[in-house]
Amino acid sequence: MKLSLENRKVAVTGAGDGIGRALALAFADAGARVAGCARSTDRLESLSNETQGEGHLFIPADVKRKEDIERFSGQVAEEFGGLDVLVNNVGAIGKLATFDALDDADWQEAFEVNLLSTVRFSRAFIPVLKKSTAPVIINISSIAASRPGEVFPHYCAMKAGMSALSSSLATTLAGDGIRVNTVSPGPVWSRSWDMEARQAAQAAGKTEAAMADEIRSGTAATVPLKRMGLPEDVTGIVLFLASGHASWITGANFVVDGGVLRQPY
Numbered sequence: 565m566k567l568s569l570e571n572r573k574v575a576v577t578g579a580g581d582g583i584g585r586a587l588a589l590a591f592a593d594a595g596a597r598v599a600g601c602a603r604s605t606d607r608l609e610s611l612s613n614e615t616q617g618e619g620h621l622f623i624p625a626d627v628k629r630k631e632d633i634e635r636f637s638g639q640v641a642e643e644f645g646g647l648d649v650l651v652n653n654v655g656a657i658g659k660l661a662t663f664d665a666l667d668d669a670d671w672q673e674a675f676e677v678n679l680l681s682t683v684r685f686s687r688a689f690i691p692v693l694k695k696s697t698a699p700v701i702i703n704i705s706s707i708a709a710s711r712p713g714e715v716f717p718h719y720c721a722m723k724a725g726m727s728a729l730s731s732s733l734a735t736t737l738a739g740d741g742i743r744v745n746t747v748s749p750g751p752v753w754s755r756s757w758d759m760e761a762r763q764a765a766q767a768a769g770k771t772e773a774a775m776a777d778e779i780r781s782g783t784a785a786t787v788p789l790k791r792m793g794l795p796e797d798v799t800g801i802v803l804f805l806a807s808g809h810a811s812w813i814t815g816a817n818f819v820v821d822g823g824v825l826r827q828p829y
């Protein structure tokens with residue numbers, strides 16, 4: 565199946581690491597022109613050096629700041645002369661804690677990074693997407709939206725909000741031909757898991773490497789396919805949704821989790 569993403573103009577938020585980085589590289593490999601943002605200029609530079617093709621745009625931005633989102637969106641729209649695909653990927657757990665240890669600031673940060681950023685990027689790019697011949701929004705949520713656990717309830721709640729927003733926008737934007745879908749990954753080893761390993765290693769008096777191995781194998785044991793995901797495991801479905809092969813798919817949620825949820829319908 566040929567995805568035909570050549571020359572599509574794609575924006576990926578939170579592109580410096582993990583799933584966002586894998587998405588930026590995969591879209592560029594498929595011939596798309598990619599714009600990405602993150603806070604770390606070093607990571608964006610390293611991404612830029614690895615990205616195939618010409619004309620990409622990697623811009624430092626903090627998605628907690630409205631003006632950074634507006635600057636990124638404005639620059640992308642102007643330099644690309646439009647946009648075809650918006651991937652709202654940026655997200656972070658923030659404080660790894662249960663409800664009793666989370667204060668208003670933790671909830672506010674989770675809201676700004678995970679949900680309000682999606683609102684703001686969508687608001688900024690929708691007028692631009694409306695001019696595309698095949699516009700698409702893909703929101704990277706989480707299985708934590710439908711299966712919240714005891715830890716990080718703030719993140720689970722924001723991801724549930726993002727998934728609901730995605731579904732609502734699919735209705736609002738259908739008349740404009742903008743398809744809006746959600747992709748919900750399960751456990752994918754990334755920087756947030758490194759941070760979890762670091763914190764747990766300190767608490768347990770173990771090395772970070774030993775704790776990372778413990779967490780990786782413990783988590784893999786809960787996954788029917790017996791391994792944690794890699795960022796690259798998420799790229800296939802996102803590129804498919806961005807392509808013309810998905811032209812009759814909107815308002816849907818796609819779970820990529822090695823079989824953790826196994827919801828039959």
Ligand SMILES: NC(=O)c1ccc[n+]([C@@H]2O[C@H](COP(=O)([O-])OP(=O)(O)OC[C@H]3O[C@@H](n4cnc5c(N)ncnc54)[C@H](OP(=O)(O)O)[C@@H]3O)[C@@H](O)[C@H]2O)c1
Binds near residue numbers: 625626653706
């Ligand atoms: N990994 C998993 O197990 C998992 C599971 C389900 C869903 N997800 C979702 O998948 C998405 C990607 O997760 P990931 O694990 O790949 O993340 P990651 O490796 O931690 O990367 C997150 C990216 O977002 C950027 N970012 C974080 N805060 C930002 C901010 N305030 N402003 C701008 N950029 C910011 C980071 O760069 P800087 O720090 O340089 O800004 C980084 O490039 C997230 O929405 C996450 O919730 C992940």
